[in-house]
Amino acid sequence: MMNRLAGFVTGFHEVTRDNKVLVFFLLGTLLLCCFRELRRHFLSRRTMPLALYAGAASVLVILPPTAWALSLYFTAYDSYAMFWSIVPVNLLIAFTGCTAFFAYEEKLRSLSLPIRAALLLLLTAAVLLCGDCGQGLWRRDAAPKEPDPVKELRARYPEGTYLLAPDDIQAAVRIYAPEFQTLYGRDLWDPSLQGYTYDKYSEEIALCRDALTDFRYYARLSDAEKVLQTAADTGVRTVLLPGNEESRPEELSKAADRYGFTYEDLRTEGGHYFLFERP
Amino acid sequence: MESAISFLLPLFLAAAALLFGKGAVTISNLAGESLQRDRHTPLGGAAAFALGAQILLLPGEAAWLLTMRSGADLGTGVRRFALFFIALGTLCYFSWIGISLWKKWTSEEKPEEEKKPPREPLSPLWIAVPLLLSGVILCLLITGHRVSLRGDLTAETVASAMHTGSLYSVNPMTGMPYTEGVPTRLRILCLPFLYAVLGRVFHISAPVLVWRIFPVFWFLAGLCAWISLSGVCFRDRKKRLLFLSLILLLLFASDAAFPYDGFLVLSAGWTGPAIRAWLLIPSLTDLLLRRKYLLAFLPVLCEGILVWTLFGAKSCALLYAGICLASFLYGRFLKKRGKEGA
Numbered sequence: 001m002m003n004r005l006a007g008f009v010t011g012f013h014e015v016t017r018d019n020k021v022l023v024f025f026l027l028g029t030l031l032l033c034c035f036r037e038l039r040r041h042f043l044s045r046r047t048m049p050l051a052l053y054a055g056a057a058s059v060l061v062i063l064p065p066t067a068w069a070l071s072l073y074f075t076a077y078d079s080y081a082m083f084w085s086i087v088p089v090n091l092l093i094a095f096t097g098c099t100a101f102f103a104y105e106e107k108l109r110s111l112s113l114p115i116r117a118a119l120l121l122l123l124t125a126a127v128l129l130c131g132d133c134g135q136g137l138w139r140r141d142a143a144p145k146e147p148d149p150v151k152e153l154r155a156r157y158p159e160g161t162y163l164l165a166p167d168d169i170q171a172a173v174r175i176y177a178p179e180f181q182t183l184y185g186r187d188l189w190d191p192s193l194q195g196y197t198y199d200k201y202s203e204e205i206a207l208c209r210d211a212l213t214d215f216r217y218y219a220r221l222s223d224a225e226k227v228l229q230t231a232a233d234t235g236v237r238t239v240l241l242p243g244n245e246e247s248r249p250e251e252l253s254k255a256a257d258r259y260g261f262t263y264e265d266l267r268t269e270g271g272h273y274f275l276f277e278r279p
Numbered sequence: 280m281e282s283a284i285s286f287l288l289p290l291f292l293a294a295a296a297l298l299f300g301k302g303a304v305t306i307s308n309l310a311g312e313s314l315q316r317d318r319h320t321p322l323g324g325a326a327a328f329a330l331g332a333q334i335l336l337l338p339g340e341a342a343w344l345l346t347m348r349s350g351a352d353l354g355t356g357v358r359r360f361a362l363f364f365i366a367l368g369t370l371c372y373f374s375w376i377g378i379s380l381w382k383k384w385t386s387e388e389k390p391e392e393e394k395k396p397p398r399e400p401l402s403p404l405w406i407a408v409p410l411l412l413s414g415v416i417l418c419l420l421i422t423g424h425r426v427s428l429r430g431d432l433t434a435e436t437v438a439s440a441m442h443t444g445s446l447y448s449v450n451p452m453t454g455m456p457y458t459e460g461v462p463t464r465l466r467i468l469c470l471p472f473l474y475a476v477l478g479r480v481f482h483i484s485a486p487v488l489v490w491r492i493f494p495v496f497w498f499l500a501g502l503c504a505w506i507s508l509s510g511v512c513f514r515d516r517k518k519r520l521l522f523l524s525l526i527l528l529l530l531f532a533s534d535a536a537f538p539y540d541g542f543l544v545l546s547a548g549w550t551g552p553a554i555r556a557w558l559l560i561p562s563l564t565d566l567l568l569r570r571k572y573l574l575a576f577l578p579v580l581c582e583g584i585l586v587w588t589l590f591g592a593k594s595c596a597l598l599y600a601g602i603c604l605a606s607f608l609y610g611r612f613l614k615k616r617g618k619e620g621a
Contacts, residue, residue, distance in 0.1 A: 021533040021541075045613075046568060047512060052605035053598070074593065082538050085552075085594040086601075088560055090533060090540055091508070094525035098518055127532045146486075171428070174435045175486055178442035178454060185435075185452020192430035198459030199450060 008067040011080030024127070025089045028096035029058070042099045050088075057087045146176045148270030149240070153177070157238070164231050165240035166212060183236055184209060204230060212241070219244035221251050228259040228276060236278075243272030288481040288488075292335070292496050295368070300331025302371025305378045307574050320569045326507035329562045330574070332500035333581045334371075338363035339473035340584045343446075347466060352445045353475060360476050398516065405520040412527035413502060420494045420548060423486075427546035429537060433471055438485035440475040469584050470551060494548025501544070501557035508565040551585035555594060559585075563595050567602045575599060 016022050032039055043051055060066045061083045070083055101108070108116060150172045153163070160179030163170065167189060173180045184205050187193035208230035211223040224241060231239045239261065241252075249265060252274055256263035261276035304327040311321065322330075342360035349355075419425050428434070435451035443449055447466060450457050478488045505526050509519040534541030543553035559578040566575035582595040 021529060021535075021539070024532075048609050049602050049605035050564060050568060052609060053601040056605075057597070057601060073597070079538075085538070085556065085560075086597045088564060088598070090526060090529045091561065091564065093529060094522050095512055097525050098513065098522045101521060102515075102518055124528070127528055174452060174454060175438050176484075178435075178438040178485075181454035183453070185450070186428070186432070187452045190429060193432055193452070195462075196432060196465060197450060197452070197457065197461050199457055200459075 004068055004071075005064040008064040008071075008080060011067075012062060015081050015084065021089060021093065022084070024093050025058075025087075028093055029055075031100065032096060042096065047095070050092075054087060054092050061087060147172050148268045149266075149273060150176050152266065152268045152270075153180070153238075153240075162235060162237045163240065164208075164212070164227065164236045164238070166216060166242050167209075169240060183231070183234055204233075215247075216242040216244065219247035221248070221255065224252055224274075225255050225259075228255055228261060231261075231276070232259045238278070239276040240266070241274040241276070243267075243274060247274070249274075285481050285483040285487075288477060288483060288492060289496070291477075291481070292332075292492075295335050295364070296328050296331035296496075296500060298331065298368055298375070299334035299371050300327030300329070301375040303327070303330050303334060303574065303577075305375045307571055309378055309382075310573075311571065320511065322566075322569065322571070323507060323510065325503040325510075326562075326565060329500050329504035329507060329558060329565075330577065332496065332503075332558065333562065333577050334367070336469055336473065336581055336584060338367055339476070340469040342476070343469045343472035344467065346472070347446075353440055353479060354444065356446075356472060357476050357479060360473075401516060401520075405517055409520055409523040409527055412524060416498060416527065416530065416545065417495060419545060420498055421491055423490045425546045426490045427537075427542070431547060431550055433474065433549055434485050434489045436471040437474045437478060437489055440471065441478050441485060446472055446475060465587055467584070468551065468587055470549075474549070489549045494544075494553075497548055497554050497558055498544065501554075501561065504558055504562040504565060508561045508568075511565055511568045551582075551587065555582050555586055559595055560598065563598055564602070567599065567606075570606075572603065 032042055060070055067080070067083060070086075074083060108119075111119075147169065149165075149169050153161075153169075153173065154177050157180070160177065160181065162181045162183075163173060164183045165173070167186075170182045170184070171186045174182060174185060184201050185193075187196065188201055188206065188209055208227055211226035214220065215223040215227065224247075227239060227241065230236075249263075253263040256276050260278060262279055264275040264277070266273040266275040304322045308321045338360055341363050342356055345351075345359055346353075346356040351359075432451055436446070439449055439451040439454065440446040447457075447461055449455060474485070474489055474493065477483070478485060483492070505523060506519075509522045513519050513522060530541040530544055532541060533539040534545050536542055537547070538552055540556045543550065544557045547553050548557075559582055563575055563578035566572075566578070576599075579595045579599050582593065586593070
């Protein structure tokens, strides 16, 4: 019990560290408490129920005992950060900010233009710094375009095949070429996806994925053999190993013969791969 | 490669959301006028679009539940969806047109002095800022540069469903048959079915449909909900525009990680949690502050069929109950204070 309560305190620290917008929310609440003029503008008859609810919900989420009670209402899959979905944080910050601006509009107008401009810049920068200062605008967690190796595989196998390939290729194949089957999916390395199915992967498959990932960096023959052996045991028809400058094609070719595959060097615009096929 | 018909999907979504929304808003405004009289605050076009986008989910869920229970294929699901969609569309159309015509015939012409006063002119900067911010977000969503697949398998599920012709017949992660299956709570969610049905009808590939078209649609619907909510919070146009600018700016500020609003809207706009954060919560708050308690059940219901939890309606249900309770207590307090004052 004490551990769980402590977990909510840690959770609050993590949430305020990750999402600085919450700091603005708390700052807004503090401002409301301190300035009567602001309170008078904010708490109109129509918006009072929202303010009351938001206050109560924030207390529920922030205090560890009430957060624990709230965790009974939520599910085991929901993290502490998800609890904040019951507090309309952005709405209240925008509402407080807007109210504050117009409550003190006259005073702001009395300031000189450079000071006003500096204040506006400072506030905008502070808000944007809460995120990742615009860097995230161009972040790419997943390629929205079909990767070149997948295009190559689709051209070679228009009817699809049973494939074993590096993580990025396997993930893209299931989206761009659903006619392909794979030995394992993204849920093997993304734990947040494991709740979507009761199916589980065997330890053998997990070890095979580790060997395939290691091969990209170390180009060890033992890793390639482990991958080919699992592929042979599970009926996989096509194996794609990532190319590496240090890998020795002659040894890979011999390993392919041992496990009943043909070997081919595959060069696409998206990279260099070793292709193993079951005849 | 998308087919020529695929360009009709955005038009179809916009028209459907407007039609459904107009029907619901017309009925709600009529009921509000007769029941609440002086306390009635009518819903406008923005609220109609936001509500219509939510109503669009209902034929999807009904068709999906029937299809799932009968074990039918996606083709049958498409036909059932079309049936429910046409039935609901017809109902909304006749409600909208019928009530509007009836009101036009029965209402008296307003005298000139009662008509709305002309709007005071605004500096273009007030309008330019929210427009610019919305434009940047729309560009990001349309180009698909911000797609994050962490914790989501919608694209794989839709692609598998369109390929095999049935939903959840194979594991979308591998394309192999399930050995143990999927949780029932996941199976009743309607988004993958809706996306697969529309993808099949309009011949659009899963990545384009899921990562580009629907995030834009949900973003615009959510923006309409915020516009409507700004009308409840502020009467002044300047204040409303500043409020919208701040809301859009805060999206960038809360773009930290899953599950914060900014990240959800910018990087996972097709998912249930993103729709909840950006569309359902402002829409629900708007409806509750306008005292449209019956219509406010819609976002609560939508959360139940969109977001995967053990008991679905969660944040919206709590928000609904919380604001209703706060309204009741505040009303009692005002009454008591009024009596004491007298």
